[in-house]
Amino acid sequence: MNRRVRVKAPATVSNLNCGFDVIGMAINEPYDIVDIELTDNGLIEIAGIRGCQSISRDIDKNVAGAVLKAIISATGVKCGFRVIIEKGILPGSGIGSSAASSAATAFAANILLDNRFTLAELVAFAMEGERLASGSAHADNVAPAIYGGITLVRSYEPLDIIRLNIPPDLWSVVIHPRAEIKTSEARKILDKEIPLSTAVRQWGNVGGLVAGFFSSDYDLIGRSLVDYVAEPKRSALIPGFDMLRKAANEGGALGSGISGSGPSVFALCRGEDTAGEVLVKMSEVMNSSGIRFSGYSSPVNHEGTVRCN
């Protein structure tokens, strides 16, 4: 039986514009690493958090605590868990920071408990971390963080995660301006009701995006990357959003938008070279703005959460 395990969970770009709350994609960088050791004292302990000083070690305020409590509650195990989290993904970045820690925690605990759960069940446990972090147990980041690739949350009741085809040349670029936007705040500015005509346009694009993924039709993917719901409200929260989009277009991106609830901005590209060019163009915008940022270029991450020891 494993007594200690170290796992790695990737950052994720959720929504992909039209797929608000349902579509997400894993990327290779950045990522979180979680070490968990089984203990005999029956306690959950967050023994250390590296790479971020703002995250609480209180198990009632840390997503790993929420996930482990859910797992203990579901299994009735009497063991304890000692957790060390290495944050590669900054909280509030909009690229699934809480999701990665939640996914890694669920995945690691499952190994320590002899792999009794399916990946779908691990998604459900990881969602408890999301509930703590954002107030709603969404799965559009934890699903791709765990499965890898591109996922669709078709339904929450019952939870039904669909793995979408990954076009072979699909790359992403992510720019993370160092301005924190709380998911809970970004949700509040959305309208609770939307015109039916707007909803129809949005789900036309959801259908187009999914069709584009399955047929590896990069132009169709690009045409479908439209968001009539969140972006019109949220883009104003993101400094330089219009210029970042313009830069992504100039670099040859298929499309671009807000990653999750922001402030990160993503672009999808066909091929590594284009992604490199788009990263350069978008980085120039950020450099001119004087706002600190991180930039990443990555193919779609296929592996999801993996053990690394």
Next chain:
Amino acid sequence: MNRRVRVKAPATVSNLNCGFDVIGMAINEPYDIVDIELTDNGLIEIAGIRGCQSISRDIDKNVAGAVLKAIISATGVKCGFRVIIEKGILPGSGIGSSAASSAATAFAANILLDNRFTLAELVAFAMEGERLASGSAHADNVAPAIYGGITLVRSYEPLDIIRLNIPPDLWSVVIHPRAEIKTSEARKILDKEIPLSTAVRQWGNVGGLVAGFFSSDYDLIGRSLVDYVAEPKRSALIPGFDMLRKAANEGGALGSGISGSGPSVFALCRGEDTAGEVLVKMSEVMNSSGIRFSGYSSPVNHEGTVRCN
């Protein structure tokens, strides 16, 4: 140059529950046949309508007139068109009656005008028939009627029709109770605004349905056949809807719902045998009700509108 042409356009099941206003599927039966003869008098003439007495021959009230006027306006041709329509699809049935006549008219006129238009352009012309018939120029019936198969209207501006993969064993059953529901009336009872949470559930299913078509995942197709928007409002207009659904389930259908704006009810099935069984079960419900009806079982129509002389 052709002076006379006869074409056949299939009935279509639009919406497929979650894909309200964007998804449609062509079926083999019933169908409309349109004969058009080029004339030199510069006039549009609806010379005859067979199989239905309620359709006007006035070119300002007949969808063929609307389509031909649009084509004349776009091309500036000075010729006339003499049209005979053979209605296999009853008006107000909810299986694309006006769409089939519109599609056939556009397709036939294009042959007579030396095939100058693309299929996408023919969809746009046929939409003028829909505008006349229902007050809105929707494409979710005319697109599959022209292209065949299963189509997605990703966008109207610009018009972007996406052909979805057709799972090889996909069959449909359609029951048409002889009660007419006007599309324009069925639209009025829908809410103009819907909760964002409802919209998200709907587009989760749109994504699932499209993914199910591309991966020929019949269970996923069935799970995705859910409509949170139109069915809750419209199903009350359809006599015996709940019993028809129950019968479809008992027969082994993947799912069922309202075809277009009704009153036809459709079911999707895996394989001909199941479709046959579902047709029997649903027909039993109708027979018990005493309401006159027509019933059809058909694989997905692949050909769309075709010439038949």
